[in-house]
Amino acid sequence: MEDRRRPSTARGVPAVTGGPAEPLLRLTGIRKTYVTDGGVAVEVLRGVSLTVEAGEFIAIVGSSGSGKSTLMNILGCLDRPTAGQYHVGGRDVSGLGGDELAALRCDGFGFVFQHYHLIPGATAQENVEMPARYAGLPAALRERRAGELLERLGLGGRRGHRPNQMSGGQQQRVSIARALMNGAPVILADEPTGALDSASGTEVVTLLRELSAQGHTVILITHDRSVAQAADRVVEMRDGVIVADSGARPRPAAVPAPQPKHVRAGVALLTDAAEAATAAVRSLTANGFRTALTLLGIVIGVASVIALLAIGEGAKRVVMAKVGALGVNLIYVMAGSGDPRLPTxxxxxxxxxxxxxxxxxxxxxxxxxxxxxxxxxxxxxxxxxxxxxxxxxxxxxxxxxxxxxxxxxxxxxxxxxxxxxxxxxxxxxxxxxxxxxxxxxxxxxxxxxxxxxxxxxxxxxxxxxxxxxxxxxxxxxxxxxxxxxxxxxxxxxxxxxxxxxxxxxxxxxxxxxxxxxDFQIRDVTGRIRAATETQDTMTLLLGCAAVITLLVGGIGVMNIMLVSVTERTREIGIRMAAGARARDIERQFLMEAALVSGLGGVAGTVLGVLSGAAIGVLAMPVTFSATASAGAVASAVLVGLIFGVIPARRAAKLNPVAALSSE
Structure with missing residues (x-):
């Protein structure tokens, strides 16, 4: 933990640090109203005011429906208040844009959820590294820090395990390690013991107390009063308002919470590419048969382009070979005008x-x-x-x-x-x-x-x-x-x-x-021109059919990406909670679409070469072009990017809270 760094303000957001006269977090008159599908307005928070000092360990307790989880979402910048002011480190952030809130989550808040919210197909190491990816930390540093955190939390031997290979307590510890990955000064724990047995729950509460003792500000959301007693301060909520606040209990002076530093303003393109490729492979392999059917259009389109161009080029070369045998420098003078009425x-x-x-x-x-x-x-x-x-x-x-x-x-x-x-x-x-x-x-x-x-x-x-x-x-x-x-x-x-x-x-x-x-003159250039024009026309017509097939394949890619967005809504919410901005999500899904189409393009290239070779053996000469093959694959990737825009934007516009609560 000694390697944590200070947050950058290069992205236009305040660092999560409190000052001598200003509390770390301050909410004033916070209200939150939801509108149901039936158009009914439901007010969940009704003028909540609360201050949190740096280093405090606060438990917000209340029964289901009291508004405590909504309050946590606003505290963690996952949601916006309908009215009121929210200050972080002395600056009002209730009016910040989506990307600015994402940057603030990335730099200043770590989340521990009741149901862990780990990405199912990713290993413990990958889950822990995720916030640092969006912070732009170099791969070597990410790996080292994630390993240290897992080692410290007793999961050193579980780095390569996926969530379904770990117990509930181990998964919760992974989520705690993820919350600490960027050195977040504020830890928000939403019912962290709700899905655990008593022994694992006690272990998690002990971990939270240790983090508080190290200087982190810990905000624990729970309905269990016995769990709440572990905190230094207990705030009780009922019907959207705070009804009791025990105030801070005396505690030893806390070490100032370490902060991340040298955080870059954006995520490197290669980092995005690696992450997108990994996510795309997971999505593809999870639904292999559906993916194969969806990519069929791309595969057939690319195969058609390559095979047809090879046939067209082969036919051209046959014509040119015959014409070459005649000689391109020849002129033919033939007796007779071709008109039977004229003397010859x-x-x-x-x-x-x-x-x-x-x-x-x-x-x-x-x-x-x-x-x-x-x-x-x-x-x-x-x-x-x-x-x-x-x-x-x-x-x-x-x-x-x-x-x-x-x-x-x-x-x-x-x-x-x-x-x-x-x-x-x-x-x-x-x-x-x-x-x-x-x-x-x-x-x-x-x-x-x-x-x-x-x-x-x-x-x-x-x-x-x-x-x-x-x-x-x-x-x-x-x-x-x-x-x-x-x-x-x-x-x-x-x-x-x-x-x-x-x-x-x-x-x-x-x-x-x-x-x-009374004679006719011909030369080979006319025959060459006529033959090549005919071949070019046929190749163009067949190429148009192949392009149409590619477009149909592009629609299939858009369909599979829309389905992927629906199936991975919670994963998108997890990434947003970890600091992913809208453009990070959009870029990831665009790159996934390009990768999916690229795989279809490669498969189509193989099929096109095999088909063309078979035609070359059985029917007529064919000539393959490396440029045409590369162009066909590039076209497939371009089609994927074009048709991936709509799903990518839909994913990027998801509300973090709604995404996290999806099934």
Missing amino acids: TPLTEADGDAIAELPNIESVMPYLDTGIIVRHGNIDHRTSGLATSAALPVTHKWPVAQGSFFTRADERAGAAVAVLGHNVTKRLFPDGASPLGRHVLVNNIPFLVTGVMAKKGDLTGNQDTDDWVFIPLSTGVQRLIGKPELPLIVVSVHDVARLERTRDAIRTLLTERHRQE
Whole structure:
């Protein structure tokens, strides 16, 4: 007890200290009227006047309904008088605000209740430490002081026990230790022996006398006159007025009551977070099934956000991979305007040569395909032949896996050479033999195989290009097709940033050559834009559905927090009696709501990842984003905070007296 400290007046409240000319507590004409649910006014206190000097041990005695408990609530700043003045340390506090009264309770008053009023899920150590949390004492100091108090009261071995693991006498001693935690100069004991057997009751009264001898001002509320005789002064109440006052009996000079000091004006955020987390875990585990059902909306909402974003991102990457295979630097010039009423001038190899002269052109690849039958030995394979130029590997960024692609010299000479696609090679040479240097028959015309292309996949969206046979354009026109009319010319550019300018230049050139715009020009950027816009729209729509689910989950969180406020009303009253201000209670319940939602967010993240992974294995590629997961959890916490405001404010507005008396 020697470590108690002096109260701070930084919060705008008087220190609980009496002076030579001013009593510690002074009530003048105190009246208290309650209005029943039926609108009937009941006057409980009828002009009570009383002075209490520092160090006194006073018993206020009276039968049930005499007003003694109401008087104690006003003395302890748990309630306000309807009329009259109440001075603490010389200053009138009857008009102080709620937070100022809470600060005064925290600094100056310790409460010992008939039914102990311990928080059920908290240990003895945690119950004793509670007032110091609201006073802002550091954790190490709180733990040491609480341990010393429990040790002194014979409960050193019970620090980790919860109230239901202790006898009534032990619980009452814990409540006394809690009352002393902040070094309160005034101890208010409301029927402290009423729920105890005679032996435990005697022990508690002895403790109160010891506290009085040490300098504390003790005010004992009791209906038992034998208990009241332990006090130095007995005040009797009847029907809301004081009818007798024995006056103080001579007693040895008391040591001045030690006071707390270095008390901070507010509770640290981390302290709040730890306390809120502990309280939230207790509340959640006490009603696990209900909590799981309530959090289902949050879990599903977060899981939906993560899974849908993963699917959307995966789909985007698939599209981009296909487009990337085509090449983002490509321009497609197609024969025909698309209007059947207009005449069409075919594209020619000369058009391609003219395009190659334009700035920013990397390569020009004519495209002329036809159906063919390719044979090797006794194996026939029906596929597509592509008559093109030696620019194909450059244009499509498509390497040759074996051998080499045909050259421009082969084009000029009309050489009967061919390069096989990956799948054609597997069909014609199933034994894995190399086709290089061998001849295959293309429509019964022998062609020398000079190379095999690397596996590429679908370039056009409707054909497997690994099943093509590539031959020089001149050879294809002369030996297989007969007409040099090109359906398509593929152009690659050096600088993608100038792609639109180059596309316009090609349009201008061909319009001049053909004297009309009888062609179409497309590029991959349009396909990318259209595909990504479609994917973004679908992701947005699905994301909206997920957000709605989150909001529904938020309503569930608000419901569970409202129920929690109702179930924990007495706990809220206990915290207020220990010095918690309205904003401390509000902050605690807000943090509990955030924690509950955060747990739902984490569970939803796990579910979303598992669901997305299953979809990735069974249906389509998915891509997870750490940013999206963190954002989903943060959104869940934000939803919890938003929907936790109403329950938190309801808890903060509870009347301490009404909260303490709730069942």
